[in-house]
Amino acid sequence: MTQTQITKRLVIGRHQWGIADADADQVASLVRDAMTNGTRAALPLYDRSGGHAVTVYLNGAATSVVEIDLLKGPRPTEMS
Secondary structure: OOOOOEEEEEEEOOEEEEEEHHHHHHHHHHHHHHHHHOOEEEEEEEEOOOOOEEEEEEEOOOOOOOEEEOOOOOOOOOOO
16 A cells, blocks of 8 residues: 655645645645636545545635645755
């Protein structure tokens, strides 16, 4: 059994989910499309407490802010 690498995250309001590294580009594209066009998207994510696979349904028309942390580049406190 291959373990899924989950180093990225998605935050909507107070809720936070993990994004599998292999799904990061797809999830970012789905979120961008939903937020830009006011549509809905089914996102393949992981709950942050137990790492269980979940599907989160995002309504881009009803959500004002979504944070996606894909861990690209250095952190504000890190040097590159």
